Amino acid sequence: AQSVAQPEDQVNVAEGNPLTVKCTYSVSGNPYLFWYVQYPNRGLQFLLKYITGDNLVKGSYGFEAEFNKSQTSFHLKKPSALVSDSALYFCAVRDRDTGRRALTFGSGTRLQVQP
Amino acid sequence: DAGVIQSPRHEVTEMGQEVTLRCKPISGHNSLFWYRQTMMRGLELLIYFNNNVPIDDSGMPEDRFSAKMPNASFSTLKIQPSEPRDSAVYFCASSITGQRQETQYFGPGTRLLVL
Numbered sequence: 001a002q003s004v005a006q007p008e009d010q011v012n013v014a015e016g017n018p019l020t021v022k023c024t025y026s027v028s029g030n031p032y033l034f035w036y037v038q039y040p041n042r043g044l045q046f047l048l049k050y051i052t053g054d055n056l057v058k059g060s061y062g063f064e065a066e067f068n069k070s071q072t073s074f075h076l077k078k079p080s081a082l083v084s085d086s087a088l089y090f091c092a093v094r095d096r097d098t099g100r101r102a103l104t105f106g107s108g109t110r111l112q113v114q115p
Numbered sequence: 116d117a118g119v120i121q122s123p124r125h126e127v128t129e130m131g132q133e134v135t136l137r138c139k140p141i142s143g144h145n146s147l148f149w150y151r152q153t154m155m156r157g158l159e160l161l162i163y164f165n166n167n168v169p170i171d172d173s174g175m176p177e178d179r180f181s182a183k184m185p186n187a188s189f190s191t192l193k194i195q196p197s198e199p200r201d202s203a204v205y206f207c208a209s210s211i212t213g214q215r216q217e218t219q220y221f222g223p224g225t226r227l228l229v230l
Contacts, residue, residue, distance in 0.1 A: 034218070043119075043206060044158075044221040090158065101146060101212065102171060103219060105158040 002027045004093050006106035013081045014114050021076040021089050021109045029097025033074040035065055038088040038108075047089075050074060051096075061085070081113045117141070119222035121207050127228045133195040136225045139188055140209030148208040148219060149182055149192050158206075164190065165212055197229045 003026045013019045025031055032051055036044040048059025055067045065076045074091060088110050092103040120139040128134055140147045148163040162172040164184045175182070179198070184190040194201055204226050208219040 032217070036221070041226075043223040044208075046218055046220060049218060100171060101165070101210070101217065102148065102160040102163055102174075104160075107157045 002031075002093050002095050002104045004091050004104055004106035006089075006091055006109045008109050009107075010110045010112060012112045012114065015083050016080050019076075019078050019081045019085070019111065019113070021091075021111060023074045023076065023091030023106060024072050025074060025091070025093040026072060027093055027095040029095045031074075032094045032096045033065075033067060034092040034094075034103065035059065035063070035074075035076050036090045036092065036105075038090065040087075044090065047076070081111075083113045083115050086111055086113045119207055119209050119220055121205075121222035121225050123225060124223060125226045125228075127230065128197055129230050130198055131196045132229075133193065134197045134201075134227060134229075136192040136205050136207075136227070138190045138192070138207030138222060140190070140207070141220055142188070144209035144211050144220075145187065146210045146212045146217075146219075147184060147190050148210075149190070150206045150208065150221075152204040152206060152224070153202075161192070161205075194227075197227075199229045202227055202229050 005024045034049045035047040038044050048057050050057050050067045058064045088108050090108050091106040122137045146165050149161040152158045160174045162182045167184045182192045204224045206224045208221045210219045
């Protein structure tokens with residue numbers, strides 16, 4: 001079985017400050033890891049993914065995420081937050097050693113960036 | 116380049132009525148996924164197709180739900196009869212199976228309200 005935990009329901013940060021949205025995962029094999037962002041009344045937009053290789057993954061809109069195998073974490077980061085980054089963020093995992101292609105999502109973290 | 120297209124965007128119906136949700140995946144994608152998003156359960160997979168064939172329908176709640184993919188460019192999710200607990204946002208996503216970078220791209224969703 002695979003699972004994702006996003007321990008924070010909401011993260012508040014001031015504009016211009018760095019932000020981190022936490023994610024830990026559990027899979028029996030090796031993970032594919034994804035971050036998606038959802039704006040109000042919109043679908044999920046792909047931000048970035050970890051497949052293999054470098055532990056630091058760079059994605060859209062200046063976001064990056066760091067894969068840490070020992071801590072089974074894949075935290076989303078951005079050096080300088082923008083008000084427009086305020087949205088709902090989802091971490092997702094898929095076990096690349098099984099044939100199951102469905103993603104398992106975390107519960108989501110609402111990011112609020114204050115001006 | 117058109118993304119995943121879903122229709123209708125909003126649906127309000129009465130309990131007992133049949134509801135049909137539609138999805139057009141991204142051209143060239145050969146996997147299609149239906150997810151449901153609710154406050155209580157978050158994002159969960161209902162069913163996914165590969166090359167128009169249902170591969171995993173373990174997430175389909177019960178016999179009232181059915182999904183079809185008659186060709187590579189169209190899928191439907193049908194609920195008959197609908198119940199108030201089916202109220203949710205239903206997302207369709209598509210991807211290219213077989214590529215290492217198997218990113219799922221989501222449609223805007225259908226917001227269903229069953230009265």
